[in-house]
Amino acid sequence: MIKNIPLLEVDEVKITLIMDNTIDLFMTGNEIVHRFDSSKSPLTKDDGFSALIAEHGFSTMIQVKNGNKQATVLLDAGMSPNGILHNMNSLGIDINDIQAIIISHGHVDHTMGLPSLVEKLESHKIPLICHPDAFLGRKLIMPGGYEVNVSAPKLTASQQEKIVFINTVDPTLLGDDMILVSGEIARTTDFETGFPIHYTKHKGQWENDPAVKDDQCVIVNVRGKGLVVITGCCHSGLINTIHYAQTLTNSQKVYAVLGGFHLTGGIFEKIIPATITELQKINPTYLMPGHCTGWSAIHQIAQSMPKAFIPNNVGTTLVF
Template sequence: MCGTAHATAADASRSGPHAVRGAAVDPIALEPVDEVRVTILMDNTFDALLVGDARTTRTGFGATDVAAGQFEPGRTAVGLLAEHGFSALVAVRRGDSTTTLMFDAGLSPAGIVTNADRLGIGLGDLHGVVLSHGHFDHAGGLSGLSSTLGAQGMPMVVHPHAWTRRRLRGPQGTFDMPTLSKRALAAEGFEVVERSQPSLLVDGAVLITGEVDRTTEFEHGMPAAHEAWAGGEWRHDPQVIDDQALVVDLRNQGLIILTGCGHAGVVNIVRHAQRLTGVTRLHALLGGFHLGGPAFEPVIAPTVAALVDCAPRLVAPGHCTGWRAQHALAAALPDAWVPSSSGTTHRLVGA
């Protein structure tokens, strides 16, 4: 953690698996919206040959061109950047009013700014930033955003444990993750708002979940290699307690849920959002599902089964979802599953 604050035993206990039944003690009155546009500003892949449809727009090679002397007339068309990171722009419309938030900021300082420029998206209308959690591949582009726009007074919603020092320890060595600095963000002009409880933004139309209840029996979090510095020593950090999601209620259609990595478990996240809002219908689930790698393969089947029961209209997993989970989701939800790619925009309209 930044400074002297650390996760406590009570924090860990609160985030552990436990039964949660009935309505939320403090239900969230989430205001329905008329339209949501989610633009994937950065993802692990960019595929210029993907085809869009009525609700999903793709970006090809013609986004922009750059100097290249080996071609005539000295330039070549390029697409978008892809990196092991995630960032999305979420534009929420109610009537004639539209508000745009950035959810996560990718890995590299210049990545999201470069892609926004190539897409012709002006970031000057950005109203705020939300971080799903403190991992560096979701916050690396904040410095580029600040340098490009100037972030004076830009509100940023984060969980108080986003500043946790973390590392990955494996057979090939230990990787110390870059640790997000609250002091640096404040110096760059961001107005940091720390919340572990649910937050309502955009006049009650956007919900940031805060800490997610861990209620399923199969979503156990990160393996032993993922550690956090707490109490003067490195400890296994399975929960990533700062993980949170963004939720919108699309009028007469159901919830749209956007995750960063889904460290809390995507099924936990969906059920938590349903319980908080009282809206049971899931319309769309997008973002990272963190089901890649051997440690998460046993989680794929029950996750897919639970999502099939939700019957979403759109499932667009990206980032850390993993290829095995992508194949399983595509097979189980063929009419809903859409491959993710940098530059993709999903336009979802209420009824």
């Protein structure tokens, strides 16, 4: 197992939730949790949609600062072709500030906005970090036998010219070594056993792939605070993911964990108690579960760890 990645501590990290499943334009924040200021934007945009929209998808912008060094990366691209572009516009985000794009895993709810995003990029050769499996065919075979296509979209030749694919199973350091992409996550717990109805197409053949091996997270180490772990869907398991971040960085202190924890639905709700028990042992200062975490898990986490819990909301910026 890879250990002791030289991830630099940062003075500050800002994490802006561009897309997620939940929206409340009037949710209040505090000195750490900055909510969307609805007074500075019309509630309805020219396209007829709300200033911010939510969908069953995930995308977040991560900005880090260490002294005079700064870096900005995008993790995931949402479920719809133009949803993240709509929200970026409302949030005043300049697409061309993005220095790298990270794909947490190759499912449609994290990748469908990628072609439109890349099309808008003015700069060429932006790194796109993903697992080698991320753009393979993917599907779910539901208990009733019907199939759901969850494959990532294909990029056109002209779109591919604007990016540089970094396909790797290994960890990747970005932004002057201030941001760490985990790469393939080690599976060590006995209760996080994967997604049994998931299939991946390898060499023309569909294979059962409960592990969703391309699942990865992003890690930042805040000076004097500890690790901030940002997840897409956590198909590798939330506890596996946090433990792997600790192993990679040789740092046990976890300051914040946010993103999708994949604890929704009948397959995963049974592991909510074990997950919360292990979370309480890790004892992060902040938790913001969203996307695929599910109503039941979010509420149980809020009840079990009320001081750490932050309600999820599109347009939120966390400042650590």
